[in-house]
Amino acid sequence: MSTDQHGLAMTGASAAATRHYDRAIDELLHFRSEVDAETDAALADSPGFPMANVLAAYLGLLTTEAAEARTARDRFDAFRRQADESSLLPRERAHVAAVRTLLAGDLPACGALLAEITTAHPRDALALAAGHQLDFFTGDARALRDRVGGALTAWHEDDPHFGHLLGMYAFGLEEAGHYDRSEEVGLRAVELNRRDVWGIHAVVHTYEMQGRFGEGVRYLDARLDDWSTGTFFNVHTWWHYALYALEAGDVERALAVHDAVLAGGRTSMELLDAAALLWRLLLEGSDQHERWQALADAWPPLVAEPFYAFNDMHAVMSYVGAGRIGEAEKLIASREAYTLESRPGVANVAMTLRVGLPVCRALVAYGRGDFGTAVDLLYPIRHRVNEFGGSHAQRDAVQKTLLEAALRGGRHEVARVLVSERVSVRPCSPFNWLKHAALADRLGDHATAATARQKATTLITTA
Incomplete structure (x- = not known):
């Protein structure tokens, strides 16, 4: 029996496999691609090593891609056929049960x-990291905050991964709306480990939600070397950088980020970031036809079968942006058929029914210029869009689509509510004041529109 770096007992691992496993956990928490190689090395040395098999399964299942999930299923099934589960430690058996549940789609x-597992073993970094990602995929802000928060007192500042826990906790605090505390914890996480990209990400989200785009750019610029290299999470952080540029009205800079980093992506995570950026430009009337075409070409193999509704939305964005409405409708039809099949316990079915399909239909309606239908589809679900995952910042693409559809479709009462909500929550956002101005112009209140535009200009110039 061996012990991992956090003091937890493990079976079936040689000394070398244990070292590879510990390094794999470290790479996982740093969002580095080397996590796969270290996991494979642990399994090559000790094929029956339960925790390494569990880690490999989580890595495949949490990519949100069907092909990776199939590979993970095959590998884990092979492990279980050879394993004597009755001989596993209780924590290991609990992880095996968790993986089986995840394989079932629940x-x-x-x-x-x-x-x-975390309640019994609060120093189980893998249980915390995997659970944190699941909370993100299901849009559960309370769990994002409390899963890690409930384990923190079992850790100490001299633990090498204590800072990573703070980074996760900071993100949970941000998603739960505790912005002051999120910034404090996130900055402390990065102070403990300057290359904690999830901690940097939490701070960036906090600034985004507070409309502090100038501070966000300066923060990322000052730490460019820490988050832009040596991690597969750099693309998503660049996306946040581009969002700051859009808030400042710098479309050229946002497109430069797209072309240098986001374009040419092949994974779902990369493609959805590109789609989410280009869709925000589309809402403002910016035609990026060639960029949309390349993005739409990349999606079909990743959405050939249903797996995660949040990805489906971004594929539909890409098809609509490229003017390929027929492909968007074909994807929607396949998801409608999917929800009619009996799939007990598969969370993605409910995600698709309750949020994914209404959003995708609304995107198509918007692309057709049927703004009233887009409003009718999105307004009733606007407070539960979190049910298909993502962050507040990512889901804001849906809220912005609703607002723009209300403005363009003459639904002024709805637009007034939406603008008032946005300005009241984030008065530091130039975008919000510009939409306030756009609504005022449509209502013939040009004095209010001029004041709102001046407010947006002042925010940009003083950021």
Whole structure:
């Protein structure tokens, strides 16, 4: 029996496999691609090593890509056929049960099983990291905050991964709306480990939600070497950088980021970031036809079968942006058929029914210029869009689509509510004041429109 770097007992691992496993956990927490190689090395040395097999399964299943999930299923099934599960330690058996639940598509149940592991073993970094990602995929802000928060007192500042826990906790605090505390914890995480990209990401989200785009750019610029290299998470952080540029009205800079970093992506995570950026430009009337075409070409193999509704939305964005409405409708039809099949316990079915399909239909309606239908589809679900995952910042693309559809479709009462909500929550956002101005112009209140535009200009010039 061996012990991992956090003091937890493990079976079936040689000394070398244990070292590879510990390094794999470190790479995982740093969002570095070397996590796969270290996991494979642990399994090559000790094929029956339960925790390495569990880690490999989580890595495949949490990519949100069907092909990776199939590979993970095959590998894990092979492990289980050879394993004597009765001989495993209770924590190992609990992880095996969690993986089996995740393989069945029940994300909330898997998250609950991982929470039980964390309750009994609060220093289980893998249970915390996997659970944190599941909370993100299901849009559960409370769990994003409390899963890690409930384990923190079992850790100490001299633990090498204590800072990474703070980074995760900071993100949970931000998604739960505790912005002051999120900034404090996130900055401390990065102070403990300057290359904690998830901690940097939490701070960036906090500035985004507070409309502090100038500070966000300066923060990222000052730490460019820490987050832009040596991690597969750099693309997403560049996306945040581009969002700051858009808030400042610098479309040229946002497109430069797209062309240098976001274009040419091949994974779902990369493609959805590109789509989310280009869609925001589309809402403002910016035609990026060639960029949309390349993006639309990349999506078909990744959405050939249903797996994660949040990805489907971004594929539909890409098809609509490229003017390929027929492909968007074909994807929607396939998801409609998918929801009619009996799939007990598969979380993505409910995600697709309750949020994914209404959003995708609304995007198509918007692309056709049917703004009234887009409003009718999005307004009733606007407070539960979190159910298909993502962050507040990512889901804001849906809220901005609703607002723009209301403005363009003459639904002025709805637009007034939406603008008032946005300005009241984030008065530091130039975008919000510009939409306030656009609504005022449509209502013939040009004095209010001029004042709102001046407010937006002042915010940009003083950021």
